[in-house]
Structure formats: C-alpha cells, structure tokens
Amino acid sequence: MSQRGGLTAGGVGPGAFPATALEHGGPHFNGWLCVPSPLVAETVARAGFGSVTLDAQHGFATFTSIVDCVAAAALAGKPALVRLPLGGFGLGARALDAGAAGLIAPMIDTAADARAFSDAVKFPPLGRRSWGPNRALGLLGLDRPSYLARANELTLALAMIETELALSNVDAIAQTDGVDGLLIGPNDLSVSLTGGVAVDPGHPRVIAALGRVLDAGRRAGKPVAIFANSPAYASDYMRRGFPMIALGPDLGFLAAGAERTLSDVFDAPAIGASPGG
Numbered sequence: 001m002s003q004r005g006g007l008t009a010g011g012v013g014p015g016a017f018p019a020t021a022l023e024h025g026g027p028h029f030n031g032w033l034c035v036p037s038p039l040v041a042e043t044v045a046r047a048g049f050g051s052v053t054l055d056a057q058h059g060f061a062t063f064t065s066i067v068d069c070v071a072a073a074a075l076a077g078k079p080a081l082v083r084l085p086l087g088g089f090g091l092g093a094r095a096l097d098a099g100a101a102g103l104i105a106p107m108i109d110t111a112a113d114a115r116a117f118s119d120a121v122k123f124p125p126l127g128r129r130s131w132g133p134n135r136a137l138g139l140l141g142l143d144r145p146s147y148l149a150r151a152n153e154l155t156l157a158l159a160m161i162e163t164e165l166a167l168s169n170v171d172a173i174a175q176t177d178g179v180d181g182l183l184i185g186p187n188d189l190s191v192s193l194t195g196g197v198a199v200d201p202g203h204p205r206v207i208a209a210l211g212r213v214l215d216a217g218r219r220a221g222k223p224v225a226i227f228a229n230s231p232a233y234a235s236d237y238m239r240r241g242f243p244m245i246a247l248g249p250d251l252g253f254l255a256a257g258a259e260r261t262l263s264d265v266f267d268a269p270a271i272g273a274s275p276g277g
C-alpha cells in the first residue's frame with residue numbers, strides 16, 4: 001500500500017515532523033503503537049502510515065523502547081511521535097534528543113498545562129528545553145547551530161484535548177506559543193463529558209465538541225488531529241476535515257488481522273481437485 005498523507009513539506013526526513021507538513025495533501029494517517037517493539041514500529045510504518053506514535057501513557061513504551069522504535073521507524077523512512085505519560089515532559093525532551101519527531105501530551109486542560117509542556121520541549125525563546133540532541137542531530141542531518149535554529153519548528157508538540165475543562169480553555173491552549181497543534185482524545189472526552197457514565201467517541205456531546213476544537217485550531221492557525229478507535233471513525237473524521245488521524249492501537253490491528261486470517265480459511269475457494277474427487 002502506498003503512503004497516505006506522508007511528510008513531503010520541505011523535504012524533511014524521518015527525524016522531523018513540522019506542523020506545516022499537515023497543511024497540504026492530507027489527511028496524514030498515524031499508526032498508534034502500544035507494543036514496545038521495533039519490529040512492530042517498522043511493520044506499521046511500512047504499511048502505508050505516514051508516521052507512528054509510540055504510546056508511553058497507556059501503551060508500554062519506555063525510554064529504551066523509544067530509542068529502538070525511533071530507529072526502526074526511520075528505517076522505514078517515517079517519523080515517530082511519542083505520547084507522553086501524564087506530566088511526563090522530561091521524557092518528552094529525552095525522546096526528542098533520541099530522534100523522536102514530535103510529542104503528544106495527554107490531558108492538557110489549561111493554558112498553564114500547555115505552557116509547562118512547551119517550556120520543557122521547546123528551546124528558547126519558546127521554552128527552556130535543555131541541550132543534548134545526541135541522536136537527533138544525525139537523524140536530521142543537521143549540525144549543532146542548525147539544529148538549535150530549527151528544532152522548534154521541526155518537532156511537533158501536540159496538546160491533547162480530552163476533558164470538559166480543556167474544552168472550556170481550548171482557545172488559550174491552542175494559542176499557547178510552542179504548542180504546534182491539538183489532538184482530540186475522544187475516549188477520555190466522552191468519559192469527561194458524561195461525568196464517567198460512558199466511554200463512547202460517538203456520544204452526541206463528543207460529536208458536538210469536534211467542531212468547537214476544529215474552530216479553535218483554525219483561529220490559532222494550528223492543525224487539529226484526532227485519535228480514531230476504528231476505520232469507521234477515521235473515515236468520519238476524514239469527512240470532517242481533520243488533517244491528521246491517528247488509528248490504532250497496534251494490538252487492534254493484530255487482532256483484526258488474526259481474525260480475518262482465520263475466517264479466510266473457511267471462505268477460501270478449493271485449490272485443485274478435492275480429495276478422492
């Protein structure tokens with residue numbers, strides 16, 4: 001399968017994911033990975049996704065697996081993002097040093113949360129990221145001065161909007177310097193908007209909130225991405241104009257492939273003569 005919504009803007013390689021890459025030719029599809037395996041990262045990156053996310057919040061990514069999976073995705077020519085654990089901004093800066101092309105911070109509820117995220121993962125003047133891009137330099141093919149000058153623009157920082165509080169602050173979050181875009185977490189958003197009654201990305205309150213977040217992104221001039229639980233949600237989000245759609249997780253891909261393979265055994269046409277025929 002060919003790559004859909006890949007990164008072509010500015011000819012940047014797998015160590016970078018500038019927000020401008022989401023301006024044209026979308027949507028960009030991202031493969032969401034729970035399994036901390038370089039083979040899984042490489043396989044999904046080769047399967048047509050434009051990038052992968054290594055999930056260190058609900059998935060099993062660790063700093064060591066991030067180091068390995070970034071390399072595996074790069075082998076397939078694709079950038080790897082990292083979804084951080086709650087408040088895990090320190091891990092984010094280390095992941096960028098190791099060549100992650102971007103970061104996704106969960107549960108960003110206020111402008112102060114957004115500011116703390118940006119502070120940790122962007123160099124001055126946007127933030128206070130500490131210097132040490134040991135693998136990132138080689139992966140981007142940049143020398144020290146060029147990396148310092150361009151890293152803020154080349155590495156994507158996405159703030160997750162997934163609570164009622166985040167929705168009420170969505171403009172302030174979107175307009176925070178150093179936050180390059182938003183990513184809607186529709187599962188948590190449904191839990192929050194129903195007061196813990198439902199986990200359902202199709203809940204009317206979640207659907208009503210989608211336009212509100214897209215509008216905030218438009219006002220800030222920043223892209224709004226979304227996580228899709230299934231291909232049906234992904235195609236709905238595509239019709240709504242989201243420039244980036246994350247699909248997953250990988251365990252779901254594996255389960256769907258395993259089920260389809262087994263059921264294909266029963267649906268397959270006969271090969272050659274039947275025994276005794």
Ligand code: 3PY
Nearest residue numbers: 162185186187188227
């Ligand atoms: C959510 O939908 O809440 C997410 O965090 C997607 O992984």
Ligand code: MG
Nearest residue numbers: 106162185188
């Ligand atoms: Mg969530």
